[in-house]
Amino acid sequence: MTKTLLILANGRDRVGVLRADARGYMSFEYDPEWLASPAAYPVSQSIPLRDGAFDHQAIEPFFDGLLPDKKDVRRQIAALFDVAPTDEFGILEHIGRDCAGALMLIHPDQAKSPLQSDAHLSAISTDDLAKRIAELPQRPLFIEEDEVVLSLAGVNDKAAVYIDPATQEISLPFGGYPSTHILKIDIERLPDSTRTEHFCMKLARKIGLDAAHTKIRLFNDRPVLFVTRFDRAYAQTSNGVRVTRLHQEDFCQALGVNPDVKYERQGGPDLAAMFTLTKQASTIPARDIPKLLGFVIFNFLIGNPDAHAKNYSLIYRQRPTNANATNVHTAISPLYDVNNGAAFRDCFKSQRPRLAQSIGGCFDPTELDWSHWEAQARTIGSSPTALRKALLTMAKKLRETITPLRDEVRDTDADSRRLDLIVDDVSNRCEAWIRKLG
Structure with missing residues (x-):
């Protein structure tokens, strides 16, 4: 039946x-x-x-x-x-x-x-x-x-x-x-993962990236991360605020890849496939290609081990035109689900450095050098010079922003000792790449 x-x-x-x-x-x-x-x-x-x-x-x-x-x-x-x-x-x-x-x-x-x-x-x-x-x-x-x-x-x-x-x-x-809003509690066996995610997301917004808004609230001393849904639109009406859904899909869905194999090593999408699709699907590729590249660079510099294709999305907006009609605007969604791996080294017997998606064929962030980024630039149709500038600029912004942000959240509901581990990890990575590229 x-x-x-x-x-x-x-x-x-x-x-x-x-x-x-x-x-x-x-x-x-x-x-x-x-x-x-x-x-x-x-x-x-x-x-x-x-x-x-x-x-x-x-x-x-x-x-x-x-x-x-x-x-x-x-x-x-x-x-x-x-x-x-x-x-x-x-x-x-x-x-x-x-x-x-x-x-x-x-x-x-x-x-x-x-x-x-x-x-x-x-x-x-x-x-x-x-x-x-x-x-x-x-x-x-x-x-x-x-x-x-x-x-x-x-x-x-x-x-x-x-x-x-x-x-x-x-x-x-x-x-x-x-x-x-979506609310999250800590990932099992990763205490304070809500606070570390909030810190990473707040850092992304501080340096000017389009990232989902987050907030930490305590319920019986348990930290809960509230994420404002970016697949919603709000309009004021005579009856109050009307909430409208916006369609979205992640890049595994968009590329027809089952979520069970979301990591590239398992057969999931690589960066070249994501950038090719963005060029085809985006209403304004000239805006969305640099935006997606900025997200990729941020995920690398922040030390996010789970920046796979399900954690990047397309969003669709129906927009009126001058002819009293409606067309569809497709774009890269805001950044979401960002965290830092080094903050949880004590939660594992060993922690092997890895990337969810390779950069220039390299999955080990400790072995990555400029030649890998240069090779990646060619596969995504980007200028190596422009990519080099974007990587160096973001590394400098993160270096200047991360310590003041750490001080800003100290002694608040969003504070955690693991944030110090993030600061050290990200600062060291940014300093290393500033030396390599500067």
Whole structure:
């Protein structure tokens, strides 16, 4: 028996239909009206706008990429809803109402007005939120069997909430109501990973990069990282603030690569593939190519071992034109999910230096020299001179900014002794590259 889910954009426009046969193999087909709309965008660069059905192999990387990365979390969710942990369609059937980006996956019988049926906010007290946060490892995504919940990719234990832009009151979104913030707790066995991520993200913004906004709050002395969702847009209306979803996809999804092999050594995308796709997909490549390169350089200098293709994304915005029509603007999303490996050396018996994506074919950051960057510049169509200047400029900015930022967060809720390890690691790396390039 074939099962069906409708895919809507912002709970309003019918994008297409996702089906699964009795064996669990999925297929997807765009709706004709969506294909005819000038405001249409593809579900994924790997699933282009066209007539006809896409088979399981073509669409699995995108739809699998909507689900949590951690297999344990998938098993917990599957057990709660009595489906197999490998049944991607079955899991999305229960948690697809609020995914990354603009898409909602709903049952056909909810198609008339999905946002008006049961979508709502429920205010939550600080004590109740703290209780749910404490239970996140056992109850991922704040899931309860009688609740319509959401799906978030990634390895952190996380959930999503709605924070009122005016009052800052926190509520839980239900029935597909758009969330505004993702909250994360520390990665298992990596204490203070929320604080180190917040520091790295704040550092990125301090040196002028377009990075997601983050904040640390304590709940029963547990640090929780709140990340403002960049796949949301806000508009003031007579009824208050309206939150609109923006479509996004990470580069594994966009390149049709399953998230299980997100690291380049496992067969995941390399930098050349990401830059080639950016040139093809971006509305303004001349802006997005340097932006993506800046993110790559920052991830290297910050010592981020997990800068794989799932941690870079494209974002789609529907924008009005002068002709009272709408077109689609595709761009590199803000930076997100940045951390430093050296801050957690004490958490491992040994820690081998590695890069999630090679630079000029080199995966070992301690062996990297200018020749590798020069070779990489040629594979991504960049001028070696321009790349050299960008690398040197960012190294100098980080060297000048990181210690004052460390002082700024000292003795706040965001403070951690691990930040000193980050400062030493990043400062040493920047000094070394300033000497090599200067």
